[in-house]
Amino acid sequence: MLAALTAHPDLGCTGGPYELWTIWGVADDVLCAGNEKVYTLLDDVLTEVAETFPSEYIHIGGDECPKDRWKACDKCQAKIKELLHTQRLQLLPPARITPAASASLMPGGKLSRLLSKLLLETAGEI
Secondary structure, three states: OHHHHHHOHHHEOOOOOOOOOOOOOOOOOOEOOOOHHHHHHHHHHHHHHHHHOOOOOOOOOOOOOOOHHHHHOHHHHHHHHHHOOOOOHHHHHHHOOOHHHHHHHOOOOHHHHHHHHHHHHHOOOO
């Protein structure tokens, strides 16, 4: 995600500046779940991936997403309060996929399988 944040610092919780890593690991800096522009980017990326790769599933990850930035971010906290969704804010991006991305993901059933899998995995945590 640091590559996306480095190119688009306005999509992060802190606004940057962000710097690409040359090491392996999970960065504290993540996309701001309270920023509506993030969902436009995700729609664009998922639409292109779905059109490019005809696979049955598309893994989008997110389970390892650190929550520190979200806890300190006013936009994320407002989104949490709006959704009453305190434990699994990382479910918000896949649940917010808009019709543009859905059109690419739905023909093969990728979106419905993705959301079903997420809901089953997190049923006890929401």
